[in-house]
Amino acid sequence: MTETRTSVTVTVNGRAVEAAPGELLIDVAERAGTYIPRFCYHPRMEPVGMCRMCLVEVEGPRGATLQPACYQHVNDGMVVTTDSPKAKKAQEGVLEFLLANHPLDCPVCDKGGECPLQDQTLTHGPGETRFVEEKRHFVKPIEIGPLVLLDRERCIQCARCTRFAAEVAGDTEIAFAGRGDLIEVAPSPEHPFTSVFSGNTVQICPVGALTAKPYRFAARPWDLDQVESTCTQCAVGCRLAVQSSGDRLTRVLGVDSDPVNHGWLCDKGRFTLDAVDGHGGLSDPLDPRARITSPLVRRDGTLVEATWGEALARAAELLRAAGEADGGVGVIGGAALTNESAYAWARVAREVLGTEHVDAQYGDGLDPRRVLALPGATIDDACAARVVLTLCGDPREELPVLFLRLRGALVRPGHDLVELAVGPSALHPLATVSIPVRPGEAHRVVDALLDEGRAPADLALDDDARERARRLLGDGEGVVVVAGRTNLAEDPSVVERALTRLADALPRARFLVALRRGNVRGAIDAGLAPGLRPGRVLAAGGRDTRAQLAALREGVQRAVLVLGDLVGNVIDRPGAEAALERADVVVVTGHGGATLAHADVVLPAAVQHERAGTVTNLEGRVTAVVPKVVAPGAAWPDVAIAAELARALGADLAMDSVVEAARAYESATGYPALSVLLDSTSEGRVAGSPSAPVARRPLDPMAFPGIRSAEWVGLGESAGDRSPPPRWPTSPRPRCPRCPDATPTASR
Amino acid sequence: MNRPGVYEVEMVKNTFRDLIYDPAFGGGVPGDRPVKAFIPGGVSAPWFGPDQLDLPLGQDEVGGQGSMLRSGSVVVLDDTTCLVRAAWRITKFFSRESCGQCTPCREGSGWIERAMYRLEHGGGRVEDLELLLDLCDNIAPGLTWPPQQTTICVLGPSIPSSVHAAIEMFKGEFLAHVDKQGCPFD
């Protein structure tokens, strides 16, 4: 009997390194400060050992042989030399081979300046080429998809993109075609590369073979400046690096956050930058692509530009007049705001307008009180679960990166998926048991699944599937339920009842509530929900969006403060338009939209990448969002608009900046707003759980091609210096020496 | 060969000379031309010269001399054959058969093929010999036997064997190509 070892010792360049058994040599060496050059290896994908760049000398029974470090699992007592003459010659040889057919069009290549091939040629390559033959030629970039261009001359055949498509996204829309040195990445000509994850292949391409159409020639890497932030396109909250050239957003890259996105992004999160600059200045306020750059006030039936003072005064006048009647005013929207903005608006509603009719969800969510009552699970919990039960829409459409994470877990043995789905979702091929649910019957199907005895005949439940699902679910141990709206047309109470039943019947199961919208979880926590005050304090029930719209139509409610585009987001659009037509409407929004046709006052707000704050993802993880560019025109951050509107209504929230709002939020409720804002890490902090220090995974320099890639690779004196680039904000505000408990600005 | 074909011979009992000259087997070289070199076991194998004709047909015997018998297909090159051309054609075969998965084989075979083509067709330089050997060394480090490899599979170290053998055995012929800026056999 051999004892299972928990750690092995490997000698890398004469230094002993502790490692876990089965770890890859390339990772172990990197942790020990020895960077082994690589192209095909990516820490989030299975190694293939194709590019042979990581050849190192490994002592073996037949003497030292060259082995690819990315394909070599460490054993105890392994002796490795990465810089012997033989290893160096092999690395130089491979680089020379790679460069033989690689065109020298670095000056026009989007990757030039942040290119791993350039960097590693400098650090590990030969000085000069000996290749005098004609290089391989292909037609210069071909469009392989709506967002991705392929330059086959530059391809070094590392298969990162094809492996991503097959292994991670699970959709082989691109594959290698041909043989030998004419091998090329190719989609089928009739079926272009339209995956919703196509942008990731551009990011992980170690050369400029795959380039993104929106970023093509937009900037050179050395004039980019970047911040690390969080995506608010959906509730997954992927960490990303936002890059701009001057004050113009140019590119978004995924940051490898271990608990959340593993470095991946969906194309929606990656390529929606042009929404921020308003598609080059569209001016029609009803066009949802246009940016609102100035306050607007309706005069004689048309919206005209006004000053902030005029607009705030008019808004205050309308809201005050309506607020004097009981239940005469309400707030709808805000699921895309930061936690601080949501908190500020929740306080404006409760303390200044005196209303409980507050709802961040546009009627497409679930009852927040029930959601918060369920035992929560993180994305990691769902991926580690024995059984995942899905009762939600198609995750690839609604929460794309959650789909990637779940898929990555479910393809491994020991994970089962029980799917309750209205239609076949992208996860369907991985389902162990798939139970079809007709819209409106989710609660009945769950009941039938869990009840003893025969299932009602009209559900047409397959007895065998039901039996297998029951066996898999057991008492809920190791089960994570991914719960969301299966269908937006049905009443949310259907899903809520199903969830309640599941929680009762599976006491040990945990729930990952897959609400869709950007920061909906943070908005609920901050009190932008009927019946919930900031910090999840239960209150007397207010009206949700549907009830408010009905009250507006009936004239019970007179005015509404809309945060965002209500008409464009609500399911019952004619109903919403009819309601807004009768009401006084104040809209706070960064973008145009159909709601503005009914607005009396429009207050322009900053949008994502223009505002600071924190956001909370669907698992309750609080991370920081960081501004990169200045909001256009007269747009303000929501926190400032809320504070000024409160002031116009005669109240002082004492929250004139994001930091003050975060401080107020955290001190009032204990929510980790300020602490995350001032000390933002990639992983953030899950609200309500103790903050454990998370080991920061070294970012793959090639998965994260920043402008400092040379330092990441380790050039010259900076070799081994792996400190990440500084992030905003770098330090807390200086405290006033005379008043130790307050910052200088707090007394203002 | 006068009688090319497939023959069953007992291992070790016969020699290459028997195989090539015995009327029951190869039946000699057409025109009774002298053997300049022969490939003992398929195009992956390093070449042998006439002095190894009396080597017995056995795995160990051939292996001990730095080549192999593997597929057992013996190719005889007589004195009318341009060795550069023969080696180039073998490299071209490997270049076309490389699957393209790993770099040294994919790019190395193509590079060596093009350099050999250039040498054969009159663009050769003296430094090309050193270059070719170094490229071979980058695919099969040390150019040892049995070969080491930087590639995933053993197609990689098969590429250099003929080029290496040709340069080692017939350097003069390569230099003649360089001097003449073309093939002296044309």
Place this chain on the structure above:
Amino acid sequence: MARGTDFFGGFKLTFKHLARPRVTVGYPGEKRPKQPRQHGRHVLNRFEDGMEKCIGCELCAGVCPANCIYVRGLDNPPDHPVSPGERYGYVYEINYLRCIHCDMCVEACPTQAITESKLFEFSFTNRSDAIYTKAELLVDDDGNPKRLPWEDWREGEAAMTGGWMRATSPAGDAAFEGVVQWSGELGYGQRAPEGGQSGRRDDAATGTKSLRRAFVRHLQPVDVPADLSGPRAAIDRLRERLASRRRGA
């Protein structure tokens, strides 16, 4: 007496220099020849077929220590390509209030699109004139620089400029010595080969005097080249001066 000696002694230096050749010139009517490596205002070159050489790669902007260059690239329109290849310089601006004429942009340029002329005498009356755009920097169809109203162009200032780095910069290779840098192209690319790091130089080919030759009178005796010292050299100088006078007349 001593006073008288002092009085005339004071003119000693004056009289001594009266006999010496004049070193000043009547600027601005008369100008000294500019050195071959004079760094002046930039030009953007074209190929003979009229295509622009600039590909908008921004390497010049990246290397500029004064941050005075702003470049933006764009996709070449397929039916009317501006430059060969995929990308061309869509915006190209140099702010001459910031430019220090270090020529690092010329060295960085991978296509030899930007070179420098010898023109350094240009003054502006407003700041926007100091920011040269692509329209002003680009050479015309004959390869000659555009002459702006505030620029003082003289004969020869448009010839033989830029592009010396290949042979002489630290990264340059002595193997480039005596090799024509580039030719057959419009604009400033055409120039004679030049000596390089080895110290050899060919004045006949470059058409200019070396610095040492031009300022020989101001050198310490030990620094004067052997062929420029002694009575023979003095006679040569006299001949040369007479010849130039005759030419002037």
Place this chain on the structure above:
Amino acid sequence: MSHLRVDLRQRAEELVALYPRPRSALLPLLHLVQEQDGYVSPEGIDEVAELTGTTSADVRGTASFYDMFHLEPVGRYVVGVCTNIACLLAGGEELLAHASRRLDCAVGSTTDDGLFTLEETECLADCGHAPCVTVNHRYVRTTTPEAFDALVDEVRQGRRDHEIPHHGTLVRVRRNGGLRVPDEVIAAERAAAKAARARRLEEAG
């Protein structure tokens, strides 16, 4: 709507069922597509992808790896001339050049009448009859330019149709009426091959 003919589609489905994983049937299915269309057509690729549960890009990538699959339309007869080392020594290159002149088409292209496609191939494993020539992957044992000319004439006149079917045709499939070749057929073929070899050895003494 299936692109494959009804009978081929049925065979394809049988074939997919033969393997534990449908993807394993990819290469045989590509042969079926080539049998129907004469080359691996885009429509055929889509159908194979659907049958094997993969994507068109994957199928196309696999098909493009192998020389015996043609992704572009080819002539009715694909003529392959080997120029590898043994054939090279025996005049393979000269034969290829002759073939190119005789057919009046460049190597790698198809004649104007769409009848012949000429290819330079790597070792065809018939070095004993070098230079080795195949037509539609059938050995024709044609080593001299004269014999090649005769072959071309015969093929043009249709006198070789019994042994050289049109490109893509799977002879064994056609002969046995199905993809599942009965064991006794395989045994008989093997026995015949063995007898032929013995005969040759005997003749050689």
